[in-house]
Amino acid sequence: MTEKERNETPVLETRGLGISFGGLQAVSDFDIKIYKGELIGLIGPNGAGKTTVFNMLTGVYKPTEGTVYLDGNALNGKKPYEFVSAGVARTFQNIRLFKDMSVIDNVKAACTKDITYNLFDATFQTKKYWEAEQAVEDRAHELLKIVNLDDKASWKASNLPYGAQRKLEIARALGTNMKILLLDEPAAGMNPTETDELLSCINTIREKFGIAILLIEHDMSLVMKVCERIKVIDYGQTIAYGLPEEIANDKRVIAAYLGT
Amino acid sequence: MTTFIQTLIVGLRLGSMYALVALGYTMVYGIIRLLNFAHGDFIMVGGYAIIFSVPAVKAMGLPIWVAVFPAIIVCALVGMGTELVAYRPVRKNGTAMSALITAIAMSLFLENLAQAIPAIGPNPKVATQIFPSSGIKIGKVTLDSSTILTIIIGLAVMLGLYFFIQKTKIGRAMRCVSEDKEAATLMGINVNRTILITFGIGSGLAAVASLMYISAYPKVFTTLGVMLGLKAFVAAVLGGIGIIPGAMLGGIVIGLVESFTMSYISSSLSDAFVFLILIVVLLIKPAGLLGKNVGEKV
Amino acid sequence: MTLKKMNQKGFVVNTIVLACLFFLLALLSNTGAGKGNFFRLVLTPSLWQCGYLIILATSLNMVLGFMGQLSLCHCAFMAIGAYTAALMSLAFQRAGVFKSPKGAVFILIMFLSILCGGLLAAAFGFIVGIPALRLKGDYLAIITLGFGMIIVNVINNLPFCGQNGLAEGSAGSSLYKNGLGFGMKTKVTYLWVAILLTILAVVMMFKYVRSKFGRAIQAIRDDEIAAAASGINTAHYKVLTFAYSAFFAGIAGGLYACANGSISTSSFAFTNGGILNSTFVVVMVVLGGMGSLTGSIVAAVLMFFVNYEIKNGAWVAMLPSGIQGIFKYPMLVYAFVLIVVILFRPKGIFGDYEFSLVHVREDLAKHRALKAQEKAEMKGV
Numbered sequence A: 001m002t003e004k005e006r007n008e009t010p011v012l013e014t015r016g017l018g019i020s021f022g023g024l025q026a027v028s029d030f031d032i033k034i035y036k037g038e039l040i041g042l043i044g045p046n047g048a049g050k051t052t053v054f055n056m057l058t059g060v061y062k063p064t065e066g067t068v069y070l071d072g073n074a075l076n077g078k079k080p081y082e083f084v085s086a087g088v089a090r091t092f093q094n095i096r097l098f099k100d101m102s103v104i105d106n107v108k109a110a111c112t113k114d115i116t117y118n119l120f121d122a123t124f125q126t127k128k129y130w131e132a133e134q135a136v137e138d139r140a141h142e143l144l145k146i147v148n149l150d151d152k153a154s155w156k157a158s159n160l161p162y163g164a165q166r167k168l169e170i171a172r173a174l175g176t177n178m179k180i181l182l183l184d185e186p187a188a189g190m191n192p193t194e195t196d197e198l199l200s201c202i203n204t205i206r207e208k209f210g211i212a213i214l215l216i217e218h219d220m221s222l223v224m225k226v227c228e229r230i231k232v233i234d235y236g237q238t239i240a241y242g243l244p245e246e247i248a249n250d251k252r253v254i255a256a257y258l259g260t
Numbered sequence B: 001m002t003t004f005i006q007t008l009i010v011g012l013r014l015g016s017m018y019a020l021v022a023l024g025y026t027m028v029y030g031i032i033r034l035l036n037f038a039h040g041d042f043i044m045v046g047g048y049a050i051i052f053s054v055p056a057v058k059a060m061g062l063p064i065w066v067a068v069f070p071a072i073i074v075c076a077l078v079g080m081g082t083e084l085v086a087y088r089p090v091r092k093n094g095t096a097m098s099a100l101i102t103a104i105a106m107s108l109f110l111e112n113l114a115q116a117i118p119a120i121g122p123n124p125k126v127a128t129q130i131f132p133s134s135g136i137k138i139g140k141v142t143l144d145s146s147t148i149l150t151i152i153i154g155l156a157v158m159l160g161l162y163f164f165i166q167k168t169k170i171g172r173a174m175r176c177v178s179e180d181k182e183a184a185t186l187m188g189i190n191v192n193r194t195i196l197i198t199f200g201i202g203s204g205l206a207a208v209a210s211l212m213y214i215s216a217y218p219k220v221f222t223t224l225g226v227m228l229g230l231k232a233f234v235a236a237v238l239g240g241i242g243i244i245p246g247a248m249l250g251g252i253v254i255g256l257v258e259s260f261t262m263s264y265i266s267s268s269l270s271d272a273f274v275f276l277i278l279i280v281v282l283l284i285k286p287a288g289l290l291g292k293n294v295g296e297k298v
Numbered sequence C: 001m002t003l004k005k006m007n008q009k010g011f012v013v014n015t016i017v018l019a020c021l022f023f024l025l026a027l028l029s030n031t032g033a034g035k036g037n038f039f040r041l042v043l044t045p046s047l048w049q050c051g052y053l054i055i056l057a058t059s060l061n062m063v064l065g066f067m068g069q070l071s072l073c074h075c076a077f078m079a080i081g082a083y084t085a086a087l088m089s090l091a092f093q094r095a096g097v098f099k100s101p102k103g104a105v106f107i108l109i110m111f112l113s114i115l116c117g118g119l120l121a122a123a124f125g126f127i128v129g130i131p132a133l134r135l136k137g138d139y140l141a142i143i144t145l146g147f148g149m150i151i152v153n154v155i156n157n158l159p160f161c162g163q164n165g166l167a168e169g170s171a172g173s174s175l176y177k178n179g180l181g182f183g184m185k186t187k188v189t190y191l192w193v194a195i196l197l198t199i200l201a202v203v204m205m206f207k208y209v210r211s212k213f214g215r216a217i218q219a220i221r222d223d224e225i226a227a228a229a230s231g232i233n234t235a236h237y238k239v240l241t242f243a244y245s246a247f248f249a250g251i252a253g254g255l256y257a258c259a260n261g262s263i264s265t266s267s268f269a270f271t272n273g274g275i276l277n278s279t280f281v282v283v284m285v286v287l288g289g290m291g292s293l294t295g296s297i298v299a300a301v302l303m304f305f306v307n308y309e310i311k312n313g314a315w316v317a318m319l320p321s322g323i324q325g326i327f328k329y330p331m332l333v334y335a336f337v338l339i340v341v342i343l344f345r346p347k348g349i350f351g352d353y354e355f356s357l358v359h360v361r362e363d364l365a366k367h368r369a370l371k372a373q374e375k376a377e378m379k380g381v
Helices: A050-057 A080-086 A103-110 A119-124 A127-146 A162-175 A192-209 A220-226 A244-249 A251-258 B002-032 B039-059 B064-093 B096-116 B145-167 B169-179 B181-186 B191-216 B224-239 B244-264 B270-284 C003-030 C037-066 C074-094 C103-132 C137-157 C191-209 C212-222 C224-229 C234-260 C278-288 C293-306 C321-328 C330-344 C360-380
Strands: A012-021 A024-034 A039-043 A065-070 A088-090 A180-184 A212-216 A229-234 A237-242 B135-138 B141-144
Touching (some): A012 A050, A024 A065, A024 A212, A024 A229, A024 A237, A039 A050, A039 A220, A050 A180, A050 A212, A080 A088, A080 C224, A088 A162, A103 A162, A119 A127, A119 C191, A127 A192, A127 C003, A162 A180, A162 A192, A192 A212, A192 A220, A220 A244, A229 A251, A237 A244, A237 A251, B002 B169, B002 B191, B002 B224, B002 B244, B039 B064, B039 B096, B039 B191, B039 B224, B064 B191, B064 C330, B096 B224, B096 C330, B135 B145, B141 B145, B169 B181, B181 B191, B224 B244, B224 B270, B270 C137, C003 C191, C037 C191, C037 C212, C037 C234, C037 C278, C037 C293, C074 C103, C074 C137, C074 C278, C103 C137, C103 C191, C103 C234, C191 C212, C191 C234, C212 C234, C278 C293, C278 C330, C293 C330
Parallel strands (some): A039 A229
Antiparallel strands (some): A012 A024, A012 A065, B135 B141
16 A cells, blocks of 8 residues: 555545445445545456445445445434435536536535525525625636536536536535535546646546545546546456556556456 | 125126226336227227117127127227327326326217217117027036136137237337337337327227126116226236236225125226225235336435 | 517407406496396306306316316315305304304405315315425326325314214305305305406416426426426425416315305315315316316316206206206216217316417417428428
8 A cells, every 4th residue: 555644534444445236345445544635546357346435425325335424424324315414526427417407506406505595585585594695606607617507507407418427516515515526437538628627627526626636537548547546446456556657557457448 | 605606706707807898008118108998989989880880790600709800900000190190299288187087088088079970870780699698507607608708818818918918029119119118219119109009908908998898788878988997907016007917806805895795795896996905005005016117216 | 569568468358258258247236237136046057056166177287287286185285275164254253253154244255265175275285296296297196196095084074074073064055154154056246256256266377387387397397307406496396386286286175165055075085076076176177188288177067067057057958958868967968978088188178278269369370380391391301
């Protein structure tokens, strides 16, 4: 392990995380520590269990072993929305936008948990309601600017081109005010130009919010370019963890990708 | 004890009727994921078909229950016609919700069309007795022939259908289409034709159910199928909708629950009990008694 | 321009127009025209009916169109509202709070009864919603159908709700004779109550779907997993919306009870061919357009016109004689129209468009521009 220990609580930490589906061990002993501002890559061949890890980190699946800690607090048995409240946000491998809502409403919907007005305020449109709505509107525009979608704010989400939909998912995830962002193959299906745009977008997000990011990606050049450290899993087991250049030369990783 | 056995038999009789109707619901749901609200009205169509073909059957000197065969043909045609005219076009460009609304609309349409036909009209029609009124007595329990025949026919049809779906080529095609339409197309199965055949068989079963219904309650009216269809539908869901043996099990369970509530608790609350059972089962096992829970893939 | 100012303009215009309409009708009911037979016998009962149908359809639209959950027990909530309002007013009258159905005290009690009907319906919506909303799609439809059946069946068997209990008759048919007592359509009065409540209800629902609640439930409709992953407490919003929608169904029930003078559980039952059948409410919502409250209002009025009670009535007599023949079998025509509409316009008449008095022209222009822009961008990409 080349991980340099830091003198702070990691934003996200897992200890011995594992899950089995009806006797089939999909992931086992998954340990990771992600500190503030870091960008970690999670790679592995198809079916290695990467998305399963994401699903455990966001509460969609209940891990059968181990624990997820966020800022040192265990998140055992919490529901997905409680994971989000704690500060974990994600995007999906196959795009899951609110497709019949407008682009800006997609982002606004993700801000719901931070809006505090109640049914009374909404019905009688009190001062509190207008203040909150104005704040959300401004915030949503700001986030859409980061992903260059502000000019399409009133579009229906399903009418956006593919690359833009992926970026909207990221903007929506940002709307939740997270501490760590999990990106599940954000560049999948993108052409090189779109991938470059995405890269600059990710960099802007890191500069602006200083959050931690965990990234699943198949595009090796992208992973090698942006990630500070990379974790490789295969058949649910961690087979390597280290700096990009170490991973590129790791025998087990090469074997897993090319077959032995 | 006598009451118990009598209730049990009434329950089985009701149950086999519900099961036959439930089979129609389940087959259609299994293959196109549509709650075919119009299915109950196919029973009504079958009922009128039987009534109108009884004189002809009598004239030919055949037993009256033979009238079920023309009814089966009429029902199958109506079912296939519904699929061709309404469901298939909606399936092509609509959503699941618009398909459901089409089904409700079809149900309304059939009921009101029947009322608008002068020979039918809004008033109930009384049917002739279907089965001979003889019966056998075992101890203190009376079994009239229509009860026995209903249960026997029900079981025979269910078994026949089960083997048809498991063993024949068309049955296999139906199972393929219900698993995965696109894969079935790639395997050279004519999906639309298979769906059409499913509608035909399901609606034909409704005609058999209407024979059973008439033999028990010899009165046919245009909204006859609504409550019957609803309960059969509950039966299908209870057993696990889309699963053939589930529909049979569900039908029998609903029939028994209904007859036992009627004779032991309260006749006016029997519907409430039927639905209470449904709710309890759905909350414990959301996919029904024989269904498998499938989570959404993330 | 801030968000508030942008919305306030529309709010002011819409309020003024609604208020004018309201006063016009209120005035009409008190002037010479209001005393006329047409107004009293045809227009007033028609507007009462339209009122509760509109509330019924729009409130279901919140659950079905905005939240995407198919509920088949909406009329059961309406029944709860109707019976609660009826029994309450009856109790007040028996206690001697008011003698004849007039005056300020009576109106106050009428409002109170209707409100309580709504609240009890909401409570039941909450109780039903917690277990039922764990299921999805067709299964939710079936379980709500079950709850609806049970509610109506149990009401029918309650000793104080009719069937066995009330001396006057079966299934609560005389419940109202001594209560609010508007009587049948010959006697429907207090039109302004129906109109006021309808407008209030619709406005409240508009505010709801335009707020964070509306966004949350639309997100749930489009993708429940993504909604949860965006921090939306899906169970909370689902049950809240379900109960809120049941509240308005209860209000509609209260209005129904007032308008009819007698209620019976059979009018809310599934097997009933009339219009107060939960499947028909679903039909209204889909026909008007899921996610368009405007659409639900239009569909409710349309539904009113095919209602069998009106087919022999004065509205049909006004049509040219050639068309009158259609109304001999109104439901047949309705079913046919429904199938045709669904075939050619699967999203309903209005889709998710909302009508607003200030925005009509802008909407049309914007719609065209947006379509053109989208087309161009799609080609460009």
